Amino acid sequence: MNIRERFLATMDFEPVAPPKWEFGYWGGTVRRWYAEGLVRRAGIPDDTLDGATVQGGGAAWWPGRVPDFDVEQTLQLDPGLWRIPLNNYVCPAFDEEVLAQGDGWVQVRDDMGMIVQRRGDRQTLPHYIRGPVETRDDWERLKAERLRPTLEGRLPSTWPAFLERFRERTFPLAIAGMHGFFGTPRYLLGEMQVLLTYHDQPELMRAIVSDLTDFWIALYDQMLDVIDVDVAMIWEDMAYKNGPLISPAMFREFMLPAYKKLTGFFRDRGIRHVLVDSDGNIWKLIPLFIEGGVTGIYPFEVAAGMNVAEVRRAFPRLQILGGVDKIALTRSPEGIAEALADVPWMLAQRGYIPYVDHLVPPDVSWANFRTYRRRLNALIGQSE
Incomplete structure (x- = not known):
């Protein structure tokens, strides 16, 4: 069974061991680990910032992102997700x-x-x-100039080589990835202004969400005529430690119709798995994501109250990825073991890919990470 088949079987709750993946690491974390004994084979670019992302297998990779090879090879992790390198936002860029x-x-x-x-x-x-958007006129201008639903200019010059590899793939392939119905308006309006716009300019917010939905469907429809995919991914990051940044009522009013329309399109194009990335405490939003056609969520930050065993009991058929407390990896071996205590039960329920609940921070030593990952690999191996 190759990793594509294993991923799909896991998403279908079949009795297989899930992929051995990690979400990723901060650049400063990987540099610390090199100093502490991680053998540098492929390395990371010298200009990778300490605060930049080094992607693990569980975060869909595309050109321009720094991938991890050394941790993966040293700890015998599996090849990861890829994402179609399609620019699904402003084009041309500013x-x-x-x-x-x-x-x-x-x-x-x-x-x-x-x-x-x-x-x-x-x-x-x-x-x-x-x-870049403060008024309806701003939005209409940006949409006309930079959100035209055409593939032209939105794929890299190396796309033919990518396409050949994707058609012969043994790894899972995703479409979309970045951007969503809260995350993207936040980029358009600003972090504070996006929250005010729900109240002060609701028609502008409705227009943005509706237009983004139509834009993405038109764009992805063309892409899916060229290559099939295994999963769709949506990025939101719409919660903090104590709860979501907008109320469930606002989600239902402004976002739920868009989710239903987009996920309905995905299903019509044969995509059965739709994963959402959101940090923070999303307990109140999970039922709405599910109602909107989402099949799975990641990375379930433990410090924000997202215990994956509790989530599984509440939502038995939700695909769950992540959920291992990154903070616990700074502790003793006993503390690391405690962070993995729910993993055997979760694996037995199926539909679960365990990994750290976001990027591994630089205060985690290489020795501690090795201890954690070897224990987790053993648990995964026992779950077949």
Whole structure:
């Protein structure tokens, strides 16, 4: 059974051992591990920031992202998900422009049109000030100029080689990945303004969500005429430690119709699995995601109250990925074992791919991560 077959069987709740994947690591984490004994074979690019993502197998890879090879090979993890390298957002991108700078900081308009302030060395997450859309006219202009549903200019020059590899693949292939019905409006409007827009300009929010739905369906429809895929992925990140950033009522009003329309399209095109990525405490949103046609969710942050055993008891047929507490990996071997205590039961319920509940942070030692991963590999091996 190759990894594509194993992934699909896991998503179908069949009695197979799931893929041995990780979500990913911070660049600074991998550098620490090299210093502590991880053998550098492929390495990561020297210009990879400590705060940048090094992707594991559980996060669908596409060109421009830094993949992990060394941890995967050293700890005998499986080849991971790939994503079709289709730009499903602004095209052409905005020209990055420096607007202001000071001692150790710079304010720029980035390639998505957002005005952000960040450290000069780019070693921390940026502060988002505002997006490219403030009014309905802004939205109509951006849509006409940069959200045309055509494949032209949205695929890399190496697409023919990718297509040949995808048609002969033994790994699972995803479509979409980045962007969703909360995540993308946040880029368009800004982190604070997106929340205010639900109240102050509801018609603008409805227009954005409706237009994005139609744009993505038109774009993906063309792509799926060229290549079949195994899973669709949607990015939201719409919750924090104590709950969602919008109420379930707002989700139902503004997002649920769009989810139903998009997932209905996926099903019509033969895509049976739809996974949503959202950090934070999403307990109140899970029933709505399911109602909207979502079949699985990741990465289930433990520190935000997302215990995957409790989620499984509440939602027996939800595909669950992640759910291992990254904070526990900084503790003793006993603490690591405790973090894995629910894994055997979860594996027995099927439909579960265990891995760390987000990027592994730099305060996790290589010795601790090896201990965790070897134990988890053994548990997965026993679950066949």
